[in-house]
Amino acid sequence: MIRALGWVLRRDLLLAFRRRGDVVNALVFFVIVVSLFPLGVGPEASQLRNMAPGVLWVAALLACMLSLARLYAPDHQDGTLEQMLLAGEPLVVLVMGKVISHWLMSGLPLVLIAPLLGLQFDLPGDALAVLCVSLLIGTPVLSLIGAVGAALTLGVRGSGVLVALLVLPLYVPVLIFGAGSVGAVASGTGAEAHLMLLGGFLALSLVLAPWASAAALRIAME
């Protein structure tokens, strides 16, 4: 089982490496969206500092959601997804492999570049650290929940907009506690509670989302 997960991971990472452009594009999208906000609301430092956690998290949500189109759809088109369903390994394991590689390609880069963007918004050091930690715990949840949405909308017409409609409302708790943790540091109350809850969401979605996604994939292939 672990071997099968390893193979899916290896294959998807190799494919992502051959198509580096897609990964870079999602990252550039994130940077652009975040950079547009000061242009929209004005360059006043204190206001930007207040907005920064929300802006960064919303942009992360959108970037993650956009990259969901790459999770199953290409495999669905060329028939490799069909073969995965017939792999003789539990589908949940293979789904897990795909979700991990999706996070490594879409979530992790956001975590790494977020401090840089936080500096643009004049976030202090401790807030930057909490921002990174919250993204580190929160973005895997986005990939996990997103995998359910991507599987449900597989091969459906207008799936790009539909997946946003399905997934974004489910992202609300992650957004609240992700952005809230940074805000809590700024207001001096400490971010532990927020981060613990984010961790709880991660645990819950780790347990449930791969099953839901696997079930949705089987339904989609019928």
Added chain:
Amino acid sequence: MLEARQLECTRGDRCLFTDLSFKLGRGQMLRVAGANGSGKTSLLRIMCGLVSPSAGELRWQGRPIRDEREEYSRNLVFIGHLNALKDDLTALENLQCAAALSGKPADVGRMLAALERFGVAHCAELPAKVLSQGQRRRVALARLALAPAAPLWILDEPFSALDVGAVVELELLLAAHLASDGMVVLTTHQEVQVVAHAILRVDLDLHTAALRAA
């Protein structure tokens, strides 16, 4: 042994076939015939366990396949309409991934030999996107040469896009598989010359015709 009991398949409002029963034993080949849109591909997908029939059931070694999906899948090689090749991977990498995912990792020598059988060994290091239709089909079929251990082969139009030489090679491979007690299910529009002691035939046109009469 694979046994179908009163299978029925509906797509949308349309009933494609109903009350379809057959038994496929060791060393036997089943050829599914029927006009376009008669449900050949649907039947094959049902036989793989990808789609559940709207009525009836399939049994593998006497047990319903939906009860032990993974176990059944390990006994099966399915080659569908789509070649299941990733454009960005080389032919060899594609073969390697397919073998690993089906639980039977293969070494490079055996994979090259399999590609060689279908005359595409020289393409082993090329990404699949530069290959022609026929070459892509050959790479997909090379999985068969790699996995003689899986007893049941389910092939959807395996001869499409192949030239004469490859057709002969595939026929030989099928005959060898049947001779070693394997089972083959396939759909095809052309006549197949495979030496086998039993070739069954299911004609889906007849099953829909019976339905219309009823």
Added chain:
Amino acid sequence: MSKSGRFSWFYFSSPQSFYPLAGTLQPWFAALAVILCAVGLYISFFVAPTDAQQGESYRIIFIHVPAAWMSMFLYLVMGFWSGVGLVFNTRLSSMVATALAPTGALFTFIALWTGALWGKPTWGTWWVWDARLTSELILLFLYIGFMALQAAIDDQRRADKAGAVLALVGVINVPIIYFSVKWWSTLHQGASVSMTGAPTMAKTMLLGMLIMALGFWMYSIAATLARVRCVILERERHTDWVAAEIGAQT
């Protein structure tokens, strides 16, 4: 029909036998809904006392609160039938789930609208990011997502199953979203305003609210039954009994 109760459950789980049953029950529930709503509205507008702080405008909570209750309750019911449909592969349960969604969305919308109407005289603005209003808004998105997903999938069987998975994921998420939003709103604005109105609710107020809730409940059942009948006819249109049914009516 049958001798034992167990058998009759299965008897009515087939669309063909449920269709006439739904037709018989539907007018009764509709009548109950009309009566209960009329009584409830009478109590809310003429019997219940005027609120000392909010004046007459508070009376809108007689619609707002029951609508909010129903909107959340219907989502759970929808999730329940979706789960039943997924596990037991019964077509009728999936049809019920499909039929429930628009009614649930309607109540969510009513709750939002009346919330805004109540907010204007009370808070001085149409919209406040209050915990309840915000979670109602997200609930509306969930309903819309469910309906959009089912509408986008052509294959009926797949639409049922995909919708069911989404509804179940939603049911797990609804409480999480609700408590997240609640925590978020207390964090941001404190407990200065709250929708529950007067601290001690007069008995007549509670009574009016409960009767309204019952009326909405009956309405939901009546509307769902009517919609299920349409869904059954549409999906079974190629069967002989539907042809006979339609032939009998025309």
